[in-house]
Amino acid sequence: MHLEITDLYKSFPTQQGSLSVLEAINLHVETGEFVCVVGASGSGKSTLLRMVAGLDLPTTGLITVDDKTVVGPGPDRGMVFQRYTLYPWMTVAKNVEFGLKLQGFSQKERRDRVAYYLDVVGLTAFAKALPRELSGGMKQRVAIARALACQPKILLMDEPFGALDVQTKETMQQFLLNLWRQTGTSILMITHDVGEAVFLSQRVYVLTARPGMVQREIAVDLPSERTYLVKRESKFQQYQDEIMDLLRTTEAAPLA
């Protein structure tokens, strides 16, 4: 898997004229990498991820996955959003199965994959539960299982733990890190939580405030087997401080 974003610009038409949101973005993710993009609110992080998902198109520039240009959504990219996007009337198992049905997998293949990925996220016992019976963290685990069930080449995550309380968030970060190590999935995640980015990723792209440009690319040289204890190490703190300082140095351009 090779995701490449080349010279990407994105602007939106507004009543005051064109609003430039992203400029000159160059970014890549390789097989099995965990990469985070951090930036201030409004720096275009969600817009960037939506374009990688094929839900919106760049104004200029190119996004490719394995040399194929992204022109719309596809099963090679799985998406997990901040807000729970489960179908409330479907059981956990049916939610995970949904994308597989759309893709025309046989009943047996669907059953096998649902069982496998519910096990991966530790929710086998909740297969028949409805989303309203689950905690926030559990709902996000279902959303992750649903995305993984289609066996995408890359998982795209938009602030997946942004709506969770601090403790659940920490549990989910550890869960995601273990899952990433077990499955070898490539992950591109956006977050405004700097500590989360350092804890999870191998590389971090730091965006400037709007318009978002890549201000710095930072390789996180911490062991890949991490627990919360790594957050107490001085190296972790140094990465966190470096990124926070970068974020402080830029201010958003005026809206008009």
Ligand SMILES: Nc1ncnc2c1ncn2[C@@H]1O[C@H](COP(=O)(O)OP(=O)(O)OP(=O)(O)O)[C@@H](O)[C@H]1O
């Ligand atoms: N469809 C749209 N039309 C016009 N402007 C838009 C549209 N989508 C996003 N924007 C603007 O683009 C800018 C970037 O938005 P985006 O949601 O990508 O930022 P973000 O970095 O993800 O922010 P946050 O961290 O607050 O979620 C914002 O100023 C937003 O108002």
